[in-house]
Amino acid sequence: MSAQNSNSMGTTYIVYAVILIIAVIQVVVAMAMGPSLGRMLILAVIQGYLAVMFFMHLRDEKPTLRLALIPGTLFVLVMLNMIWADSFRLMVMRPFAK
Amino acid sequence: MEHAGHGAGVMEERPFAIPSSKLVMWLFIISDACTFGAVLFAYGYIRNSAADWPLVFEAGSIWNSLVMTFILVSSSLTVLFAVKAARSDDRAAAFRWTLITAGLGVLFTVLHIREWLSLIGEGARMFQNPWGAPMFGAAFFSVTGLHMAHVMGGVIALLVVGSGYKAGRYAFRHVEIWSLYWHFVDLVWMFVVPLIYLLNMKR
Numbered sequence: 698m699s700a701q702n703s704n705s706m707g708t709t710y711i712v713y714a715v716i717l718i719i720a721v722i723q724v725v726v727a728m729a730m731g732p733s734l735g736r737m738l739i740l741a742v743i744q745g746y747l748a749v750m751f752f753m754h755l756r757d758e759k760p761t762l763r764l765a766l767i768p769g770t771l772f773v774l775v776m777l778n779m780i781w782a783d784s785f786r787l788m789v790m791r792p793f794a795k
Numbered sequence: 796m797e798h799a800g801h802g803a804g805v806m807e808e809r810p811f812a813i814p815s816s817k818l819v820m821w822l823f824i825i826s827d828a829c830t831f832g833a834v835l836f837a838y839g840y841i842r843n844s845a846a847d848w849p850l851v852f853e854a855g856s857i858w859n860s861l862v863m864t865f866i867l868v869s870s871s872l873t874v875l876f877a878v879k880a881a882r883s884d885d886r887a888a889a890f891r892w893t894l895i896t897a898g899l900g901v902l903f904t905v906l907h908i909r910e911w912l913s914l915i916g917e918g919a920r921m922f923q924n925p926w927g928a929p930m931f932g933a934a935f936f937s938v939t940g941l942h943m944a945h946v947m948g949g950v951i952a953l954l955v956v957g958s959g960y961k962a963g964r965y966a967f968r969h970v971e972i973w974s975l976y977w978h979f980v981d982l983v984w985m986f987v988v989p990l991i992y993l994l995n996m997k998r
Contacts, residue, residue, distance in 0.1 A: 709872070713871070716868050716985075720865070720868070723988070723989055728854070728857070731998060732989070737994065741988075741990075744982075744985040745982050745985055748985065749978075749982065752871050752978045752981070753979070753982075759811055765811065766821055766825050770825045774829070774832045777832055777836045780840050784840040784841075784844040785844075787844035
């Protein structure tokens with residue numbers, strides 16, 4: 698199946714509006730309740746998912762392509778989280794227990 | 796079917812059913828996503844480990860970032876119009892939408908540079924600022940500078956491909972492939988705004 702054939706422009710307009718609404722919600726929530734990292738990231742991930750699946754049409758590609766691209770990228774990004782322990786160590790300025 | 800004809804009977808079916816150039820763009824995008832991920836993690840690391848991280852962005856900067864989001868997401872829509880026109884072989888319309896997309900990219904860059912100049916005017920530099928942790932400038936200018944470089948690179952690429960498509964030098968798939976890159980630039984901004992602007996908002 699050719700990418701984009703199954704994706705009508707109607708869906709694209711809806712996704713466009715939803716992404717912008719989420720962006721406004723992000724700002725309003727951050728101003729009203731304070732910017733929580735968790736809340737901000739969840740909203741950004743939803744925006745990113747919509748952009749990749751509907752704007753970049755990854756949902757119209759073969760599942761093998763999604764399988765080749767997504768898990769490897771997520772693995773690298775998850776593995777990057779190993780840095781946090783060291784940044785917390787710097788915050789309290791003491792080495793890990795020996 | 797590009798490989799029909801010579802050798803078609805013995806060649807293995809392409810596993811992803813996309814042109815190799817499109818696959819290359821996808822591979823570039825995931826490697827670039829890891830690059831941006833690493834830069835954002837590095838920013839998180841130094842922010843987390845600094846005792847006096849400054850919260851500098853006033854409401855004006857936050858609303859400015861929202862306007863920039865609106866511009867960039869809208870440019871994703873206009874580049875989709877360019878792809879749609881190119882698929883219909885409407886070369887003039889595809890070029891027109893590509894120009895509009897590039898124009899929105901330039902507008903985004905102008906607003907971003909204005910934001911930079913405002914911070915620089917207040918005393919922010921790469922390794923010093925009047926507010927707190929000196930690495931704030933390095934983090935802010937690196938992350939947003941890398942993104943801005945991608946936007947400017949995308950503007951140039953869109954102009955080259957759009958005009959080349961209009962002149963008949965490029966095919967539909969080239970417009971489609973560079974639209975993927977443009978959407979990726981938009982995608983990165985969706986993470987830059989909350990992590991760089993909203994988390995560093997004055998409270």
